Amino acid sequence: MSPPTSSARSIEQEKGFSKGWQAARATVHRVEATEIVAEASPRRPPRARLEVLPGKEELRRRRSHRISRLLIAASVAVIIVALLATVAAHSYIAEQQLNLDNLRQTASEKFAKNQELELRIAQLQQPSRIVGIARGKLGMIPPPSVMYLSPKGRPSSASTGKG
16 A cells, blocks of 8 residues: 555545554554564564462362372272282182192102002012022922031031922
């Protein structure tokens, strides 16, 4: 917009328009100046709003609520950890009980096998069985007489006997 000429100014002044025109013109200049300053200077962060601080009682009340919420949260966390520890302990006990049952089963099987082997050893060590094998398979016979030697080299009186 171009500024009004002198004749137009006088007409505006007579009609009362001069103040409006000048106000509009000043506003345009202010907007342009603000844009120029905004382009030239770096942007500033917005300022924090100022507030009235609460009183001591309000601060104490807030602090007590904060502490109580913190205690409740800590208590809940401790309870959850305790429950998880209980579940883990129960699981460990159940697993160890299963291992114990398996070991007992294995021990009873080994005990039964040991008794069976001891019985077999006793059967194999019977003198009648050993004599039967010696006579039958090996062709051994008992001697007709037993002769005992004395330390001096002479036969003793009990030199004949059957065995």
